Amino acid sequence: xxxxxxxxxxxxxxxxxxxxxxxxxxxxxxxYRVSGGRLLGRFPGGAPVLLLTTIGRKSGEPKVAxxxxxxxxxxxxVVASKGGMSHHPLWYKxxxxxxxxxxxxGKRKLPMIARRASDGEKAxxxxxxxxxxxxxxDYQARTPRDIPVVILSPR
Numbered sequence: 761x762x763x764x765x766x767x768x769x770x771x772x773x774x775x776x777x778x779x780x781x782x783x784x785x786x787x788x789x790x791x792y793r794v795s796g797g798r799l800l801g802r803f804p805g806g807a808p809v810l811l812l813t814t815i816g817r818k819s820g821e822p823k824v825a826x827x828x829x830x831x832x833x834x835x836x837x838v839v840a841s842k843g844g845m846s847h848h849p850l851w852y853k854x855x856x857x858x859x860x861x862x863x864x865x866g867k868r869k870l871p872m873i874a875r876r877a878s879d880g881e882k883a884x885x886x887x888x889x890x891x892x893x894x895x896x897x898d899y900q901a902r903t904p905r906d907i908p909v910v911i912l913s914p915r
Contacts, residue, residue, distance in 0.1 A: 766844065766902040774845050781843070788826040797866035803828055807893045810836060811864035812912070814874075817857035825851040828893055829865075830885070832911075836863055836872070837885055840908040844899030852908060863912055870914065877909040885909055 769777065789811055791799045801809050807828040816823050830837040840852035855861055855874040863870045877885060886909065890897045900907050 766898045768902055769845055777843060777845060785826055789824050792826060800826070801866065803893070805893065812838065812851060813862040814851050814854035815858045817854050823851060823854055825849070830889055830892055834914050836912040837889065838910045838912065839889055839896055840910060841896060841899040844902030846903055846905060848908065852910065855910065860915065861912065872912040873915050874910050874912050877911050881911065882909045
């Protein structure tokens with residue numbers, strides 16, 4: 761029996777989902793920082809979490825997003841999935857405007873530079889990302905948007 765293909769979100773579902781993600785992200789960031797990453801430093805299922813700070817492309821203010829990550833040498837790899845919604849997350853739009861970011865892993869703060877993975881890099885990284893967090897495959901199946909994979913490298 762073939763697996764059921766995930767359906768795209770409706771505009772209403774995306775609006776509600778965006779609100780839920782925003783509230784959860786604030787709580788996750790607060791608890792992560794208070795505990796030095798000991799609490800909410802891993803997603804259910806074990807995928808590790810980092811905090812990504814970008815500069816708002818409109819506000820110029822720091823914006824923080826808790827994200828699952830894959831360590832790849834000195835780099836961290838994150839996915840701009842937004843749960844398979846039809847549009848990129850704001851943090852991704854911010855780093856497109858200014859790729860200088862800060863990454864928090866536990867208590868360590870690291871200055872990094874962000875870039876979108878090339879098609880070849882994404883093809884190589886995607887199986888590892890899906891092995892770490894299998895829902896990424898459903899997210900990509902849910903949306904016609906090519907979900908960006910982002911490589912964060914030390915500055």
